[in-house]
Structures are given as C-alpha cells and as structure tokens.
Amino acid sequence: MSIPTEKKINSAFSVKQGQYLAFIYYYSKVNGYPPAQADIQKYFGVSAPTVHQTILKLETDKLISRT
Incomplete structure (x- = not known):
C-alpha cells in the first residue's frame, strides 16, 4: 500500500x-x-501567496470558514 503524494485522496x-x-x-x-x-x-x-491561495481554496470548498 502506498500513500498518494499530491493527488487527491478522495473528492473532498x-x-x-x-x-x-x-x-x-x-x-x-x-x-x-x-x-x-x-x-x-x-x-x-x-x-x-501559496498559503493565501490554499486558504482561499479551502474556504471556497467550504472546508473552513474565516472570520
């Protein structure tokens, strides 16, 4: 069994x-x-910028919410 690196684990x-x-x-x-x-x-x-883009993506996907 191997662990994926940058591929999606699931659709989430x-x-x-x-x-x-x-x-x-x-x-x-x-x-x-x-x-x-x-x-x-x-x-x-x-x-x-990498952090910012990732945070925006997480927020867009509704995995986090920012206040």
Whole structure:
C-alpha cells in the first residue's frame, strides 16, 4: 500500500489541503485560536501567496470558514 503524494485522496480535498486542515485544527486546539497565515507559512516553509491561495481554496470548498 502506498500513500498518494499530491493527488487527491478522495473528492473532498488533496493531501496538501488535508495537511493544512490538520495543522489548523491542532494549532487551534493547542493555542485556543486559529493560526495566522504567517504561522502556516512558517510551519510549511512556503511563500505567503501559496498559503493565501490554499486558504482561499479551502474556504471556497467550504472546508473552513474565516472570520
């Protein structure tokens, strides 16, 4: 059995999106508030536009909601 890398696991979200969702969930549980985009950027070691686009995609897919 192998784990897919960047392909979709199912029709809901990709592996990378799942990693972002897990990070947001556990960061919120540990700290009591959701992470800033800068926190996500630092954790994943990606650029700010990459984080922003992924967050927008998660919001568009109704997997998260921003306030």
